[in-house]
Amino acid sequence: MSSSPCLRQEMGGTYFGYMPHDELVDFLNLLLEAERAGARVCARLAVDAPTTELRRKLREVQQDEVYSCGLLIKALQTIDAEISLKVGDFYEKVMALETLAERLTLLNRGQEWVEKKLRRGLPQIEDSRIRDQLQEMLVRHEVNIREMEIQLANFL
Numbered sequence: 001m002s003s004s005p006c007l008r009q010e011m012g013g014t015y016f017g018y019m020p021h022d023e024l025v026d027f028l029n030l031l032l033e034a035e036r037a038g039a040r041v042c043a044r045l046a047v048d049a050p051t052t053e054l055r056r057k058l059r060e061v062q063q064d065e066v067y068s069c070g071l072l073i074k075a076l077q078t079i080d081a082e083i084s085l086k087v088g089d090f091y092e093k094v095m096a097l098e099t100l101a102e103r104l105t106l107l108n109r110g111q112e113w114v115e116k117k118l119r120r121g122l123p124q125i126e127d128s129r130i131r132d133q134l135q136e137m138l139v140r141h142e143v144n145i146r147e148m149e150i151q152l153a154n155f156l
């Protein structure tokens with residue numbers, strides 16, 4: 001049975017597989033909490049970095065994480081949603097590990113988790129402005145993951 005245009009209109013964006021409003025708010029806030037934690041991890045690990053190159057890279061990633069927080073806050077404001085003030089528990093997880101190499105590896109795993117979330121979530125976002133902003137966040141994560149892998153290879 002094919003649905004009528006009226007029914008399609010009633011169902012709104014979800015008909016096309018787009019995230020409903022509440023799901024989008026949770027998605028954006030989850031990423032915001034993760035990025036806040038990521039920024040905190042990078043700031044801390046930069047202090048421990050044994051080389052100038054690694055310290056510089058960690059500070060760059062930290063700036064990108066802060067930038068992502070800004071994009072996510074803007075996206076939440078665009079849809080008049082409440083902005084989470086929480087910080088994810090990623091910092092505690094990373095700092096529970098003993099060596100810098102282990103901490104950097106987990107940092108990159110966390111970045112990959114965000115990358116996967118964005119890849120899956122992006123096609124389900126109806127608002128093109130939000131999609132474009134998150135696309136930028138995705139590209140920055142891809143670049144940073146690759147560059148941190150290079151750093152890790154030198155370091156291990």
Ligand SMILES: [Fe+2]
Nearest residue numbers: 035038111114
């Ligand atoms: Fe991140």
